[in-house]
Amino acid sequence: MIFEIRHRTTYHYNAAVTESFAELHVLPTDLDGQKVLERSVVIEPDPDHVRQRVDYFGNAAVSVAIREPHTTLSLEAASVVDSSGRPTEFPAGSGDGWEGFTADANPADLAAVEFSLDSPRVVRSAELAAFAEPSFPAGASLEVGVMDLCGRIFNEFAFDPDATEVDTPVSEVLALRRGVCQDFTHLMVGALRSIGLPACYVSGYLETDPPPGQPRLTGADRTHAWVGVYLGGDRWIGVDPTNNQIAGRRYVTTARGRDYSEVSPLRGVIFSDSTRTSLEVAVDVIARDQGVIGVS
């Protein structure tokens, strides 16, 4: 499938901002089997400096410096992505026992080790391990375990945008049993890591309007998040606990990191007397008319 994605963020300040520096993760890149056909970002006011680079985790990061005084800052990222190469199921081999995928079993695979350790926002714990364990009896296949855990989060936790804040810790989400996609993703990543399985945080988009006959998914119209489970050999599979499914071809990845703090769409510093900032975010993910593109 080919998606046209438009991600517009606007900040309004109640006093002039004299300088603004930001790092953006809003441009998809060729990760998780997807192919980026076009991408661009437009920033107002005109930045003093813009540079795009590939960050440590392989994501496209854009650094921006604005030195013109402004009270409104708008960023519009546009891209066209072909998602048809994204995996829709666990590959052959992942039916083996989950223990073979842990960091302990693969000490020479640095990604396996790195993504099973603590990260700034996800700290392993005995509670999280206890939460994961029912899904992973000894010898169970990785696929069965992961999908069972994903289903449990989907069934046992309520989607509730008012229950948590952007920085609510995982332990609290576990106790509250409610939250949003970011919380469920952190929770699942933490649970997997706590039993030694490497996992990452993926941020990205979901198709806004579903094809006829298919349900509109939670998290469309905004940026979404899901879990990347590491399969070894630099292979990953996306699993979405908010919608209880594989993050397949209706998904587009923008960035992968150890947790939200490393892939947040915008991280910035401003110099201003502004006391209030209001933020508007609009995301559109529209499937191109397939007849026109000619992709089946």
Place this chain on the structure above:
Amino acid sequence: MSPETAVARAASTTNSNQNTASNIEEAGSSLAPATFDEMFAGPGLARPAYAQYLEWFLREEPARLADKAARAEELFRRIGITFNVYDDSAATERLIPFDIVPRLLARDTWAKLSRGIEQRVRAVNSFVADVYGEQEILRAGVVPTDLVLNNEAYLPQMQGLQPPGSIFTHITGVDLVCTGPDEFYVLEDNVRTPSGVSYMLENRETMMQMFPELFSSIRVQPVTDFPHFLRRSLAASAPEGSADRDGWPTIAVLTPGTFNSAYYEHSFLADQMGVELVESRDLQVVDGHLSMRTISGHRPIDVLYRRVDDDFLDPLAFRPDSQLGVAGLMEVYRAGRLTVANAPGTGIADDKALYSYMPEIIEFYTGEPALLNNVTTYRGSEADDLAFMLDHLDELVVKEVHGSGGYGMLVGPASSRAELQRFRHKLMANPGAYIAQPTLALSTVPVLAESGLAPRHVDLRPYVLLSPEGIHITPGGLTRVALTEGSLVVNSSQGGGTKDTWVLE
């Protein structure tokens, strides 16, 4: 002339105004038998390196020396060479006590030592470059991966960054202790922002001013050219193509400000190098360059010798609440338009948890066994080691893995039962945060006490400059001395003093 004859002759001319041989004897004999004194081989018996100095010392009038010591203090106070003590709101500026008896190192001792230092410093730089590059050492399983990647000092933001010449640790301060003739141990490799070099320089300046006659009779290798070498070394590390109209890269020293404990040193080094001393408020990223605000506009900086901790360098990349850094600095750095010395994330190499792996690290990168000794280290994170630590707490020195400056450390043999008990609880509550080492029999060098010469424990911090051009090791470095009798803690924040260090020609 042999040392014995020096003492004998001096003793024969003794009069009431001179240092008597008997108080020298006292100095030599009050040592515990296991302790190595660098000046005295036995009561009244100087080791060769000190023969000439002692001869001079014995001829000096004690009153004149006491007067010189007082004048030295006056001099330091006037210069304002002070440091700030944490948790001490009453007096924020203090002098570090200075002892006028120099610490001498024989030429051969130093030659051997500096070979070991060079090997170690080069290996440490290779290690940092590897950790933020190919990670071969992790793949080879020489160092546990989680110890590096899950370390607070490890900065993923540095991954893939290639500074000029692959130099990450431009300035290193290696903490050494001596335990016997030519026997040195490395206690710590300070590769974040090692301090103290201003004391080394001011100590020498003061000694030359007070005892010029000594410098004409004893040939001492100079250290006063350090700022020149520092500047050269930093300039050689500048990004390619960065030279202003004078043909030199622009260097600046970044300080957190006048309230920082090492502010004196920051301003001293900037002054001695002839470069600007800047604070966060002077800096901005302009047109993709780190620039300082001058009275006539913005001027780009090529090399930033920063004395601000990693976490605070760039609120965008690290701590968002930092007031001490510059937003966008890391972006300029990544774009190859700036050299940051030392590179952020170098702290991974002086992490106390990694210290015990240093011999393996050195061998991995140099292909040779380590020349300098590493102290046996027990890790609280490992069950066997922890059990040993708990059983032998009264014999060990226990340190916090991430602590510095002598805070939060336990010196077992010098602690009361209650202190041991308290520490035992801390250790059990969070074993991974601690490491332990056996107490070493640190050498002593005499200080000038009221009663005459009295032995005190010392350490040594030579400063090492690394650049694409090469390596420079200061002959000697900073000798820190525990001024309390029997004490092993030399940190200035804990009542330690300093001495001038002479490497003989």
Place this chain on the structure above:
Amino acid sequence: MLGTTAQGVFWMFRYLERSENMARLIEAGHRIAMTRTSTTRNDEWASVLATAGSFKAYSRAHGPVEDTLAVDYLLRDINNRSSVLSMMGSARHNARIVRTALTREVWEATNEAWLAINAALASPVTDRDLPDLLELIRTQSALVQGMLHGTMVRNEVYDFARLGTFIERADNTARILDVKYWVLVPSGNDVESRDDAEVLGAAPARARGFDDDQAIQWESILRSVSALGPYRRVHPGPITPAGIVEMLILNRRMPRSLAFSFAKVTDNLSYLVESHGQSQPSHKLATELSESLEGRNLESLFDEGVHDFVAGVITSTAELAGQIETDFRFQR
């Protein structure tokens, strides 16, 4: 040169000058008070507090003016940002910030001044010790200025040191005149008219002498700005309002006069303009101020009204200082 370095040097020398001026002001107050009864003595300290811009803050802290309290407040109170102790601390703090821009001699003199004055002000100063103490403050300040002259290259750092010194000095001299202007009113005028600046314009008053009390006051003030001797040489005969105005405002050779101070400010700004090749608004402002004094004769000054004129100078000085800060990027 960094903008913050310029700022630090500028303020270091403002504070040094200000603390020296404070010592001079206290000295004048002390001399005048000695000639007074205990009640009018306190009035004199009230006027010293007013000149120092500290009257309101003092009243909030201590209530009615009382001589020993006032002296202590002006010298030692660290809660008073304008006390000598606070200002020496601020001067040294700024010196530490800009240490790399100073010669070692200037830094050490500043540090020593701070150490010495701190030690001298460690306990309350008795009446008996006051003259020696004020002497110490002036001497220490002179040592710093002397080191500046003797060791500093005449570069931008030097220019900002001089700018700070003379901006502060002009402000101080103007403030003395501002507070004491009513004293210029010769005897015989109605007390009710004291606040009426027009009185000063009344021609017959200018040449007339002061009464004894006024004469003592002016003598003390002239002495405190090191101008009593020169005054007597230039103006033989009794002290007159015209003489005072000539000496403290218009005289171009008197180092604490307004004309002298603004000429120095203008010179130093000219050097800065020279080395940067572009003129700055502050240079224009200073030149105008300086010229307004240069072309001035006594008559026209009295016609305008001395008080209004002095009040205008205080405003212009503040404006000029602000413009210097902007022109040379003291702050972001």
